[in-house]
Amino acid sequence: MSASPAAPVRITIVVAVVLSAVLEVLDSTIVNVALPHIKSAFGATTDQTTWILTSYIVSAVVVMPLTGFMARRIGRRRLILTAITGFAVFSALCGLSWSLGTMVAFRMGQGMFGAFLIPLSQSILFDAFPKEKRGQAMAMFGLGVVVAPVLGPTIGAILTDTYSWRMVFFVNLPIAALALLMLGGELPKDEPENVRIDWAGLFLMAIGIGALQFLLDQGESKDWLSSRVIQVAAIAAALGGLAFVIRGLGRSETIVDLRLFADRNFAAGNAIIAGFSVAMFGGIAILPLFVQGLLGYPVIEAGYLFIPRGLAAGFSMVITGAVLVNRFDPRMLAALGLILTAWSNFATGALNLDASFWQLAWPGVIGGFGMGLVFVPMSTLAFDKIDSARQNEASGLYGVTRQLGSSIGIAIVGAMIVRGLAMDTALLTQHVTPYSAAAQAYLAPLGLTPQSTEGAAILSGEIARQAALMSYTRVFDMLGWVAAGLLPILLVMRRPTQSGAAPLAH
Incomplete structure (x- = not known):
């Protein structure tokens, strides 16, 4: 069949909003690889460099729920164009940063503008x-939202190794320019509405969500509730969040319409996407540590x-959106995806210290399809x-849920790795003594004994490796059970009333 006159416009909008989404989600993982280089450039400590990530995520997660309100207040077209421009400007400033303090400030600006990109892209x-x-449409959108962060570490590694850490920020500029153009x-103009600002609701939401995100990002490095700062953040998150919810449920005009969760599909969808983000992105976050630090x-x-995983995810997105959703119950497809995600984590957890590249990559391919x-x-x-009328607001809430799920997953796996390593090291050490027959047999081919300095060092290193493997195995198994x-x-x-997907041109 021939393409309708509207088809080219739709294709242009799809490409543009996918590029807009790529700007935000790519930046969430591409910077991670460059952190050691930024740390060296600014002479910062590891704890200080984590603020480069924390400042971005906290500002983004606080601003994201305001998407619906801001779209009504200034118009959706103006908001997304402003967001892309602001994100590009702060990306350039990040690349030009001359100190850690300026980098953190510019990353916060990046997060504030980037927060609008995914919800607006989805609602458009x-x-x-x-x-x-x-x-x-969601298949094309998903190529940006899901595949970009998977490939982010690969792109970041290539740019940093070949050029400079500053390129992980400058790479955003041509993408932003094309999306703006x-x-x-193509995007039609819309008229802004005279919407009253709910200042009290805005304050409570910012305190609740911001404190929760800060707690998740900084909790492990500050030893959780043993830190006074984390204690204050936990109290602020609990009180601010509770007050916001109670106030929001009792008012008709609020900064965020919590009545959206009265729809059981929307509420259940948010719960699943949060849990899926824990299971999928928690594993993605620790995989580089597993293969670089341990293997x-x-x-x-x-x-x-990450390339095979990204290719599998891209293929799965297109096939699911173009063919499968049109022919099968979406609930069954989602169930299969969760099973594959669980399988991927279980398979990764079953690997040993001799795992080859493809033994590591194949579970990622399975997870990509999921x-x-x-x-x-x-x-x-x-x-x-x-x-x-409520698409912008719903998309903002959905985006916050996805981001918080990812942050919760990263926080959980980080805590489990640290605590598991200490526990497993103590457990293994109990069974390895200088007089242990197993220890003597292990060192005998090397001509060493457990009593020798070199032999003791080899045993200590092997205990550390095996303890780390046990800790990672436990984490991947836990993530598998979360997905299941x-x-x-x-x-x-x-089941949706209409859930099909037709080609863009028809």
Whole structure:
């Protein structure tokens, strides 16, 4: 069939909003690889450099729920164009940073503008396509939101190793310029509304969400509740969040419409996407530590490890959105995706210290297929009954849930690795003594004894390696059970009235 006159416009909008989404999600992982180089450039400590990540995430997660309000206040077209421009400006400033303090300040600005990009991109796509074509739109959108952060470590490693750490920020500029050019020419204008600002709600939300994100980011490095700062953050998160929810449920006009969660598909979809982010991105976060710190992979080769996962995720996104969602119940597709995600984590946890590149990569491929099977159907299910007037707001809340889930996953796996390593080292040490027959047999081929200095050092190193492996295995198994544990939530979700996906041109 021939393309309709509107088809080129739709394709342009899809490409533009995918580029907008890539700006934000790529930046969330591409910077991680460059942190050691930034640390050396500024003479900073490890704790200080974590603020480069924390400042961005905290500012983004606080601002993201305001997407619906700001879109009504100044217009969606103006907001996304402003957000892309602001993100590009602060990206350039990050690349030009001359101290750690300026870097942290510019990253905070990056996060504030970047917070709007994913929710606005998603809501623009929902409005651009009818329900029966949303699967196709979400498949294209998912290529940016899910594949970009998976490939982020690879791209960051190549740019940092070949050029400079500053390039991980400058790479945003051509992407932003292209997205601005395309959206500025195709996105229709909309009229802003005279919306009253709920200052009290805004304050409570910022305190609750900001303190929670800070707690998740800094808790492990500050030894959690043994730190007075983390204690204050926990209290602020609990009181601010509770007050915001109680106040929001009792008012008709608030900064964020919590009544969206009355829709069971939207509420269940948020729960699943949060848990999925824990299971998937928690594993992605510790995989570089596993292969570089324990298996001795160089940074470039560790980055290449994510390429098969990214390709599988991209293929899965397209096939799920273009074909599968149109033919099968999205709940069944999401269930298969969660099973593959669980399988991926269990398979990674079953590896040993002699694992080859492809033994490490294949579980990632399985997980990549799972990403597409979860992401596209979840978007279709969660937003099925959300009307167009509330799309921006719902997308903002959905984005916050995804981000908090990812942060919770990273915080949990970080704590489990540290505590598990100490526990497993103590456990193994109890069974390895200078008079142990196993220790003597292990060192005998080397002509050493446990009593010798060199022999004791080899035993100590091997204990540390085995303890670390046990700790990582426990974490990957836990993430697998998290993914599997989400399956019952699908039972409360309704099948969408129209869940198909048609080609962009028809």
